[in-house]
Amino acid sequence: MANTMNVLLAGFGGQGILFTGKVMVYAALMEDKNLSWLPSYGPEMRGGTCNCSVVISDEAVGSPLVTNPDVLIAMNRPSLEKFVGTVVPGGTILVDSSTVDIKVERTDVTVYYVPATKLADENGLKGLANIILLGKLYKEKGFVKEESLDAGLQKCIPPKKAAMLDFNRKALKLGMEQ
């Protein structure tokens, strides 16, 4: 199925996993693409591991549950260990190398190591490692137009937290530079 991108975002609760997925699907909505966003729910969202399935497609989305991702974004070690084997051959893995201390041993996938948490801390963007990784994903995959991504960001940040928008834009840009 061409023109379908299955993304799995995974990490600890509080790392902005669900938020990142939301920015992606809102960006896709701007371009009237078919999309779905499905969070893991239940006890794991209360402090444990958390993941989110995002599908962006030119055709109707079948299963919103991503079991074999084209793209895996792993923000902690347990997530990488759990999902590394599920990525499709030829797929892409983005790893926050400042929180994950292992390497991907597979050779049939493209892996990008971005010290996202460290970069965020160093650039006054604490808590925005997720958006830095999204910037990197955008650089490599460019799944929507840049203005759509920005519009997606604006949709996801409530007006009363408008100050956060600039920080998120900076994080996105920083990610694109990696």
Added chain:
Amino acid sequence: MAVVFEKPHALADVPFHYCPGCTHGIVHRLVAEAIDELGVEGNAVGIASVGCSVFAYNYFNCDMIQSPHGRAQAVATGVKRAHPENVVFTYQGDGDLAAIGTCETVHAATRGENITVIFINNAIYGMTGGQMAPTSLPGQITQTTPYGRDVKTAGYPIRMCEMLSTLDGVALAQRVTVDSVKHVNEAKKAIKKAFENQINGLGYSIVEVVSTCPTNWGLAPADAIKWLQDNMLPYYPLGVYKDVTAQQGGEQ
């Protein structure tokens, strides 16, 4: 010729199915009189429960809903929330209100649901043929306590008015009986007040009527009244357990 006695308008002109000596008939009449005197029949919605009073929907001329066993106060909540202008009352026995429906009773009360609850406590399941009720007395012989209610295995009776009077949402919790003219008059006043409280938006009002069940108690009607006076009233003292319109506390 002057009319000296007539059926309240809110009471349907059909024969009751109740047994001889059963006090349901008196309480039905008191409820209907209160509805008449307050002029609210057109706005009243009654909730019939499960038990001997299941057919209450045939006996009142206001709109009625027949509820599942124990759920009358949840049903009443639904009606009252949908139509706050309606005067909503439930009519429930002890099994319905104090066993299977305890949860609905306690929570309607604690929410301060603005409804009127008429609670018939006759210490037995009537409709199903005389089994132990939550209010059956210690030692009381019933079909399911053939050796008398043993509190060690069957537990103690529940005093609902006392229990509910601890809840902030309750406007009125009063226990009455209808064993004498004096007590019938007191019961009438309490029932009317329970309706007035609702009209005035004061919250949850419950009137517990200590009642008889001659058939299942195995007693003649007059003996049933005596049994009520000798056995039930000592365990279930009459009185006002909570009244937000007056001084609080029981007058016993």
Added chain:
Amino acid sequence: MSEKVLMKGNEALGEAALRAGCRHFFGYPITPQTELSAYLSKKMPKVGGTFLQAESEIAAINMVLGAAGSGVRAMTSSSSPGISLKSEGVSYIAGSDVPALIINVQRGGPGLGSIQPSQSDYWQATKALGHGDFQLFVLAPSTVQEMADFVALAFETAEKYRMPAMILSDGMLGQMMEPVVFPNETEIHEGDKSWAACGHKNARKHNVVNSLYIEAKDLEKTVVERYERYEKVKANEQRSESYLTEDADIVIVAFGASSRVSRSAVNAARAKGIKAGLFRPITLWPYPETELEKIVPTAKKFLVVEMNMGQMIEDVKLVVGGRKPVEFFGRTGGIIPTPGEILEAIEKM
């Protein structure tokens, strides 16, 4: 707002309920339907409606009986174990000919089961949600858009035939976000409510909302009358969708969440040159037998795909009547099947 918005399925149900004129919601917390309660708890007070968190599922469904019995649009929502608790009230609602909406965002069972998506309440919804002779009108959405669209349809159908309606959803549809469009204005077609117990205002005979008929012959009469209405529902209200079934050798029959995955599997099979198609029941009761029947002569085999151990397959077999093989593929316990697994099942046939 006729623009596309992103919403969770559970939230779309809540928004659609408001737009359908429902102002009375009674519920009890349970995963994975919670967002619906949360949404309505926020919105109901703003439109002067009632949001009440009941003390139990049992109380909630009986509050629905009271509110709907007094003539307003009322609903409750829950997930599988909570729906079991509601079954008593649902039976009374059906027996009292009261229209009301019950939403089941299914999770795995039996017992406390899991909190993951499931379709194992198919039998409960279509055959036996409570004691006695009765049916619910059951809709099975497969997208967030359908979650929204089916709420008004459920209320209208319930009122037209004076019966309870259910939207049988699941944790996947409830939790996922998808684009959804709400019409600018929802026209509200409310059914006749002259039977409701809301006070006779001294203008009519008293109404009684009741399910008790102590004389057997009276009860039989009311039940038979109710089943005559059910026949009309069967004749008028069957809904389904056929996808690539005209020339299909293998027809998958699936509803709700599993139908989405099946559709992907059908596309994958077609790409491999296998003539596969999908028949998707939208009403689970009445079962869309008329449309399914049309496919039986041309299909070679049927594959029923469900997120349970095989429940709807019995209704498919009733329609197919032994004329063609009917096979089953299912995952259960809260597992969503993958398109690959279903494709494999197709290839094995």
